[in-house]
Amino acid sequence: xxxxxxxxxxxxxxxxxxxxxxxxxxxxxxxxxxxxxxxxxxxxxxxxxxxxxxxxxxxxxxxxxxxxxxxxxxxxxxxxxxxxxxxxxxxxxxxxxxxxxxxxxxxxxxxxxxxxxxxxxxxxxxxxxxxxxxxxxxxxxxxxxxxxxxxxxxxxxxxxxxxxxxxxxxxxxxxxxxxxxxxxxxxxxxxxxxxxxxxxxxxxxxxxxxxxxxxxxxxxxxxxxxxx
Amino acid sequence: xxxxxxxxxxxxxxxxxxxxxxxxxxxxxxxxxxxxxxxxxxxxxxxxxxxxxxxxxxxxxxxxxxxxxxxxxxxxxxxxxxxxxxxxxxxxxxxxxxxxxxxxxxxxxxxxxxxxxxxxxxxxxxxxxxxxxxxxxxxxxxxxxxxxxxxxxxxxxxxxxxxxxxxxxxxxxxxxxxxxxxxxxxxxxxxxxx
Numbered sequence: 133x134x135x136x137x138x139x140x141x142x143x144x145x146x147x148x149x150x151x152x153x154x155x156x157x158x159x160x161x162x163x164x165x166x167x168x169x170x171x172x173x174x175x176x177x178x179x180x181x182x183x184x185x186x187x188x189x190x191x192x193x194x195x196x197x198x199x200x201x202x203x204x205x206x207x208x209x210x211x212x213x214x215x216x217x218x219x220x221x222x223x224x225x226x227x228x229x230x231x232x233x234x235x236x237x238x239x240x241x242x243x244x245x246x247x248x249x250x251x252x253x254x255x256x257x258x259x260x261x262x263x264x265x266x267x268x269x270x271x272x273x274x275x276x277x278x279x280x281x282x283x284x285x286x287x288x289x290x291x292x293x294x295x296x297x298x299x300x301x302x303x304x305x306x307x308x309x310x311x312x313x314x315x316x317x318x319x320x321x322x323x324x325x326x327x328x329x330x331x332x333x334x335x336x337x338x339x340x341x342x343x344x345x346x347x348x349x350x351x352x353x354x355x356x357x358x359x360x
Numbered sequence: 361x362x363x364x365x366x367x368x369x370x371x372x373x374x375x376x377x378x379x380x381x382x383x384x385x386x387x388x389x390x391x392x393x394x395x396x397x398x399x400x401x402x403x404x405x406x407x408x409x410x411x412x413x414x415x416x417x418x419x420x421x422x423x424x425x426x427x428x429x430x431x432x433x434x435x436x437x438x439x440x441x442x443x444x445x446x447x448x449x450x451x452x453x454x455x456x457x458x459x460x461x462x463x464x465x466x467x468x469x470x471x472x473x474x475x476x477x478x479x480x481x482x483x484x485x486x487x488x489x490x491x492x493x494x495x496x497x498x499x500x501x502x503x504x505x506x507x508x509x510x511x512x513x514x515x516x517x518x519x520x521x522x523x524x525x526x527x528x529x530x531x532x533x534x535x536x537x538x539x540x541x542x543x544x545x546x547x548x549x550x551x552x553x554x
Binding site for chain 1: 393398399403408421424447455464498505508519544
């Protein structure tokens with residue numbers, strides 16, 4: 133008799149458990165729907181950082197690059213010490229992403245003080261801090277993105293595209309030392325500061341804009357200010 | 361006699377199999393098979409399209425991250441694409457907009473009349489840094505362009521505020537005053553055009 137009662141209790145508990153479980157699942161579904169509807173509208177901004185500065189941008193370069201990726205499926209390996217690399221048929225994926233970027237060189241005046249100025253009678257010399265380079269913007273030319281995907285393959289995912297774009301951006305940054313932007317920044321700084329000092333009454337021949345030294349491609353690695 | 365021959369043949373066969381297995385093991389040492397695609401990209405050389413002299417003096421930088429999403433309603437389920445965009449709004453003065461006589465010196469007094477503080481460059485999103493957060497369904501480049509524009513509007517709305525413009529103006533006054541004072545001018549008057 134006791135066994136029968138215990139068995140009935142167990143059956144009731146199991147049925148109750150199943151009901152509870154079902155109710156919880158339904159409840160989760162409803163929560164999920166709520167979250168989905170909330171997510172339809174624009175999500176809030178993540179972070180905003182405001183920083184005071186004093187940077188004089190003197191040179192701007194617009195650059196262009198096409199990022200390509202050939203995503204053919206390959207069977208690679210070695211067997212009996214012999215290498216093989218076989219391209220699988222009908223499994224090609226290719227993409228070309230045109231990218232434009234804007235690079236700017238600037239002089240940071242935040243630490244500018246009387247130490248940067250030398251005056252001798254009517255003559256004035258401004259000793260400027262080292263110029264620096266940054267990438268101020270980049271843009272994917274979405275209209276001209278071209279992709280070819282074989283029937284057996286899936287479309288490029290958004291994560292894959294983002295990864296290729298990040299690699300393309302890094303490639304532009306790598307090529308900055310060969311562009312001569314620092315030399316341009318130095319020359320252009322005078323074009324902004326000399327008219328200002330001339331307005332203040334100095335004769336142009338008495339104005340000298342100087343840097344610590346001339347900068348070459350080797351220096352640019354230390355003068356690049358790129359956000360990750 | 362026959363039994364011994366059979367045993368001998370058996371031992372020889374086992375020895376041969378063992379030798380073949382040992383040879384196969386040594387011959388295939390370091391062998392591997394891999395199936396997949398490479399992640400690395402190829403790039404064309406960076407092409408400089410234009411270079412120009414500018415005179416943009418930045419006094420406030422507003423770095424922003426925007427989480428932007430779009431949803432496409434479907435018959436059975438909805439597709440969603442969520443991306444994180446990065447950008448920096450640079451607020452300051454364009455020195456190419458100053459007018460003649462913008463800086464006047466009288467004894468130890470400098471009077472500066474500066475152009476209005478504003479957004480120095482309309483291109484402020486670094487789309488190359490964009491991160492993909494979530495994707496369901498298939499999306500075209502045009503959809504990503506729409507998301508970019510949405511992020512652009514959001515960054516402008518959040519970053520180009522009267523408070524930030526005022527902060528940039530206040531910092532411009534302070535920085536230029538310091539600069540003029542370090543050049544030996546005791547009194548510095550700064551006004552911004554409306």
